[in-house]
Every structure is written in C-alpha cells, then in structure tokens.
Amino acid sequence: MxxxxxxxxxxxxxxxxxxxxxxxxxxxxxxxxxxxxxxxxxxxxxxxxxxxxxxxxxxxxxxxxxxxxxxxxxxxxxxxxxxxxxxxxxxxxxxxxxxxxxxxxxxxxxxxxxxxxxxxxxxxxxxxxxxxxxxxxxxxxxxxxxxxxxxxxxxxxxxxxxxxxxxxxxxxxxxxxxxxxxxxxxxxxxxxxxxxxxxxxxxxxxxxxxxxxxxxxxxxxxxxxxxxxxxxxVGESNLFPVSAVQPAAGYWRFELPGGHRLSAENAGNGPSAPPAHAMIRPEAVLVQRQPQDAGDTERQGYNRLIGEVAFINYTGSSYLIGLNVKGLDSHFIVRMQNTRKQFDLRLGEAAVVEWPIHETLTF
Amino acid sequence: MLRRIPPYWILLSPGLLILLLVFVVPLGRLLVLSFYRTDPSGAMQAAFAMEQYIRFFSDPFYMQMLWRSVYIGIIVSFVCLVLGYSLAYGVARARPERRFMLLMLIALPLLTSAVIRNFGWIIILGRKGILNETLIAIGLISQPLDLLYTPAGVIIALVHVMLPYMVLVLYSVLEGLDRNLESAASNLGASGPKVFWFVTLPLSMPGIIAGTLLVFSITLSFFVTPSLVGGAKVKLMATEIYNQTINMLNWPYASAMGVILLVTMLLVTGLYKRILNRRGPKGVNLG
Missing domain, CATH: 3.40.50.300 (P-loop containing nucleotide triphosphate hydrolases)
Structure with missing residues (x-):
C-alpha cells in the first residue's frame, strides 16, 4: 500500500x-x-x-x-x-x-x-x-x-x-x-x-x-x-543537437554540428519521431592518441570522433579530458579511470574517441 | 624611537575624549557639588558633608517623588514592551519592501519637535480636550476624565515618544530571528501560542532586555514631557532637579538628587538583569 x-x-x-x-x-x-x-x-x-x-x-x-x-x-x-x-x-x-x-x-x-x-x-x-x-x-x-x-x-x-x-x-x-x-x-x-x-x-x-x-x-x-x-x-554528459536524421533498420543515422556522422539505436525499433538531440555519457567513451598511420577506419558497432585535447583534469581516481571537436560548441568530455597504465595524452595533440553505438542516447 | 600605540586606542580615542569631556568631567563635578553645604541664605559652601542626602532621604515628599519616577518608568517600559512587541513583530514579518516605510512611520514621533508633540497632548488630554469631548459625545463617559496633569497623562505621552525606541530595538532582534526555528517548533508539535512562548519569546529576550532598559533609563531622566503634560502636579525627579537648579538655585541639592537618580537607575537595571539572567539559559547571552 x-x-x-x-x-x-x-x-x-x-x-x-x-x-x-x-x-x-x-x-x-x-x-x-x-x-x-x-x-x-x-x-x-x-x-x-x-x-x-x-x-x-x-x-x-x-x-x-x-x-x-x-x-x-x-x-x-x-x-x-x-x-x-x-x-x-x-x-x-x-x-x-x-x-x-x-x-x-x-x-x-x-x-x-x-x-x-x-x-x-x-x-x-x-x-x-x-x-x-x-x-x-x-x-x-x-x-x-x-x-x-x-x-x-x-x-x-x-x-x-x-x-x-x-x-x-x-x-x-x-x-x-x-x-x-x-x-x-x-x-x-x-x-x-x-x-x-x-x-x-x-x-x-x-x-x-x-x-x-x-x-x-x-x-x-x-x-x-x-x-x-x-x-x-543528472550526471556528466555530452549533449548535442543533431540534424539530417535518417532512419535505418533499428538505427538512427544523423549528423552532429560540423558534419560528424553518428549512429544510435532506435529503441522503438522502427521510425518514430526523429530525435533532435544525442547524448553520450563521458565514462562510456574510450579515448586514445590518434595513431600515426590512422586511416579513418571505423570499428563496426562504434561511433568515432577526432578532436584536439583541450584540458586534462586529474582527480586521482580518474581523468576528465576535454576535447575540441570541429563544429561543436562545447568540449566533448571523457571520463577515464586511472588504470595505472601510462597516460599518453598531451594537451594540444589529436585524440580519437570511440564508444559503442548503443551508448548514444537520443531524444 | 616612539613606542607603538595599539591601533584600537587610536580608534577609541575620539569617542573616549568626547565622553571624558562632556560626561565624566561634569559627572565628577556633580558628585563633588552634591557634598557641598547650602547655608541658610541659600548660598553654597564647599564642604564634604552628607547634608543634601540626609535632607532627601529624611523627607517623605522626596522619597515619594523618587518612587513615583521609578514606577512611572516601569509602567512606561512595560506598556512600550507590550505595544512595541506586536508592532515590531508585525514589521519584521511584513514584506521586505514595506518594512522601511513602516519603520519610518513608527519613528515619526521622534522626528516631531518635543514642544509640538507635548502641546498636542495637552490639547488632546485636557478636561475639554479632544479625547474627553469625543468619549462624552459617544456616550462612553458622562464626566470628563482627569488625564492632563496626572501620572496617567504623563504615562500616555511618554509611551508615545518612547515606543519608537522599543520598536526599533525589538525589530532588529526579531528581524534576525531564523523563521525556520518557528517552523521547526510547529513541525515538532507546538501550536501557535506555544511556538511563541517556547521559541520566539525566549529568543527575543536580548531585545526585550535592551529595549526595556533603554526606555526605562530615558524615561527616568526625561524632563520636557513630564513638565508640560504633568505640570506642577506630577512631580518627578527630573522635573524637580530642574526646579532646584533653575528656580531654587540650590545646586548642591539638585546635584545630590541627580546622583540619587543615577544610582537608583543603576540599581534597578542591575537587579533586572540579574533576575532575567538567572532565569535565562547560559547558552544564550541575554545582553
């Protein structure tokens, strides 16, 4: 009761x-x-x-x-x-x-x-x-x-x-x-x-x-x-407006400002109202230095962006990393656990962020 | 090399200097004068004698006058407290943008010339005054009340001018009172009157003490209102000191009365603080 x-x-x-x-x-x-x-x-x-x-x-x-x-x-x-x-x-x-x-x-x-x-x-x-x-x-x-x-x-x-x-x-x-x-x-x-x-x-x-x-x-x-x-x-987030939304089987495909193409799962499993915003939690994202030989090879099932490291906040248990991504008004932020491995990101250098498509939430 | 003067002395010195010149020195002179003798011709003689004090304390006329001054002071303080508390509470709970205007209205008696204010009361309180005429006209009384030149009239006029002091002091305390404390009390099961009795009232004690002491001591030394509204019939310490100084030219006696009034005031306020502090909890400084 x-x-x-x-x-x-x-x-x-x-x-x-x-x-x-x-x-x-x-x-x-x-x-x-x-x-x-x-x-x-x-x-x-x-x-x-x-x-x-x-x-x-x-x-x-x-x-x-x-x-x-x-x-x-x-x-x-x-x-x-x-x-x-x-x-x-x-x-x-x-x-x-x-x-x-x-x-x-x-x-x-x-x-x-x-x-x-x-x-x-x-x-x-x-x-x-x-x-x-x-x-x-x-x-x-x-x-x-x-x-x-x-x-x-x-x-x-x-x-x-x-x-x-x-x-x-x-x-x-x-x-x-x-x-x-x-x-x-x-x-x-x-x-x-x-x-x-x-x-x-x-x-x-x-x-x-x-x-x-x-x-x-x-x-x-x-x-x-x-x-x-x-x-x-609630929580930290990367929240961006989206445009050029296209439905695909079980997916939405769309562009962020700056023309970056992303995908997200279409939870309704079929075209309902097309989303206007996409959101990615910072801890769902993997970040690494852009490899020298990097071709723009996208991993299957992942979204990917390239940016320049704008800030690195070390909090002990984790790093909060901000990237300047072309076309985005605000930093793309990544929360990375302190895994005790060598930290090789440097301010001003290029970095790649990747996250699973199902971690892209749409509204 | 000059010794360094602590900065607080520099801050204190202007005020201390003024107090010394206009307060401590005259007060000392008053004390000295009060031990002088008055010879039969009325001239004063330098001496160290208790003559003036003996005269005062052996004459029931003057003892009664002292008592009258004290009890009028107590009544005025009490009436101001009761009237002033609800006023101050009302202002403290009014919308912030209205408070200033309300405080100005309350302070209005202080902005009026003492002469105008007191002649106003003479017109209102007289046997054929506005108050009596009105009360007779609406049939509440058949004979005019004796208010002018009575202690009652003096009390009314004194409350009028003292009330702003009381309200301003109480307001500053009530305005700073955390309203959550009243909410917490009612949340814990206290009805409106109990919230007031167990929370609001005890927490406003510093204001109550400061306000009543202020009103009491000003009232006791107030001279213009008792002499105009009370006239020759309501003899108080302040008016009699004036009389002795200006009319009788008996300065030693006036000085002794001044000293007696001051000591009485200190005794009454000291006693009052003692009683309240004993009842108050030690966690709160009651002033």
Missing amino acids: SQLIIQDLVKQYGSNTVVQNLNIAVESGEMLSLLGPSGCGKTTTLRMIAGMHSPTSGSIQLDGRELTHVPPHKRDVGLVFQNYALFPHLTVFENVAFGLKRHGVPKGEIKGRVMGALESVQLANLAERYPAQMSGGQQQRVALARTLVLKPPLVLFDEPLSNLDAKLRQALGIEIRALQREYGFTGIFVTHDQEEAMTISDRIAVMNGGRIVQMGTPQEIYMHPADPFVADF
Missing part, C-alpha cells in the same frame, strides 16, 4: 505557478528524492507536505489520512532543515525533548527516549551541550534525533547535507539510510545535488519548472534519461 499519496498538487503565487499538477505515490519505507535546480518547486512541494505552505489545489494523504488542511503541528510529519534549525537557547537534550513535551509524553518516559535517540546518532555524550558549541555535522545529527524521537511515519529532508563538506555529506548520507532502516520511516529527500540523490534514494523524481519530468530508480534516471534536461542535469 502506498503510504504518501499526492494528487494534482498545485501551488500558485498570483499568476506564477510554482508547482503544477504534481502526482506522487511514495511507498512505505521508501526514500524518494525530489531532484531539480533551484526554483523547480521541490522545496515548495516539501513545505506543502509539512504544512508550512497551503496548496492552491490538490490533496496530500498519508496512510489514507487527508493531510491537506491539517495544521503543521498536528501532522506527525518530521522535517529536517538545511540550516539544522536547532533551538539555540536549549541544550541538545532539551532540543530533542522539545517535541516529546509538546506531545504530552509523560516526564518519566522523556529521558529514556531522548537518550535513545541521541545514542542512535552517537551523540549521547554531548546531551548537555548547546548547539553553538557543536560542529555542523553534529548539529544536523541532533536535528535528526529531534525528529526521529517522535517516530514520525514520514520524514522530510530539506537539503540537509548542503551546508556540510564533501566527506561529512557522504558519511551523514549513509547514516540517514541506516537510521531509515532502524526507524522504518518513509522519506522524501529534497536536493539539487544529483550525486546525493543517486546515493541516498530508492527512487528519484526529477523536477523542472514545477513538474516532475522523470521518475524512476537512480539507474533508470542515469541510463535512460527521459529528455535532454534530465540527461544534462
């Missing part, structure tokens, strides 16, 4: 529609990310679920209970903020006890529950501290404990990792998943960071302009983006 059901949710400010006819069903115990650029409506959606904004129309139901017009303090929906929003005048213990007291939990029970929640985020020893005396990561874990101590069926995360540095972001992301298994809540995770969304969620809803443009598992979103926006927003 679906736990959270959002139907035809609309939010308008004057003539400005921030959220348009949103439909989401989140399964019990699932973590769903709302991923999109700023202003795509993801935070507004979250705040409507929390009750901080009221929707213009549509409905929000949690376990069959209509939430749409329930005031925020009666919703039993947890909310974790980007800036932690801990009460600076209360100790860690008092922060976590705040919700229990407001819910009329008997005094004798409060201490045990607060310490239990603090233990699950490894902060039981800091219960008497004030938020200002803690690091960002610790504060966010207090905020998690403060929310989870109430055992809400649904927890909303409003970019909770954005203010933390990269290492901590990863560690806390893993911790949130562990806490989800421990407490069994359903989660909605708002973020503009696609990597965060991929690692933390069971499913991702990519939002743009107040709508969901694609919903699916991280694998589906990454491997089969629905449109150029998703392809560009």
